[in-house]
Amino acid sequence: MDSTTVIQVSRAPAPVQLARALLVLVAVSHLVTPMVMRAGQSALRDQIASQHPDFGAAEVRRSADIAVTSGAAFHGLLLVLCVVLAWKLATARPWTRRLATASQLLSVVFSVVSWSSSPMFHAVIPIIGAAQILIVALLWAPRPAREFFAKRR
Structure with a gap:
């Protein structure tokens, strides 16, 4: 008697796949940001000097x-978080969707701080x-995404 085993692979729906791809792009931005800051450090010093004319050269440099x-530490952590979330969202575990939501919305809020502190990334x-x-x-609006994460409850 021949028996066959059927393995059902639950593939993430298109909205979740697109969210994962966007998380990878956001991760790349977190990789590039410190590099741009390092490369533009002289412009950053000029901005600090213009915002704080009472600072001496050593204090501006410091x-x-x-x-x-x-910035490198902060964006490094966010880089790792985005990569882990892009990978783990495919598991359909509800905590991954909640963590992705919280981290991305907090990143938007933190961007306001970056916007106000320097025009470098406007x-x-x-x-x-x-x-x-x-x-x-x-992750939340399309029905296929909601159903995908609801299956794991």
């Missing part, structure tokens, strides 16, 4: 170094923010 280092912040809001919408 402030720029701190901004680049803290061209990119609205684009990345729109992608992050779209990620949230794709």
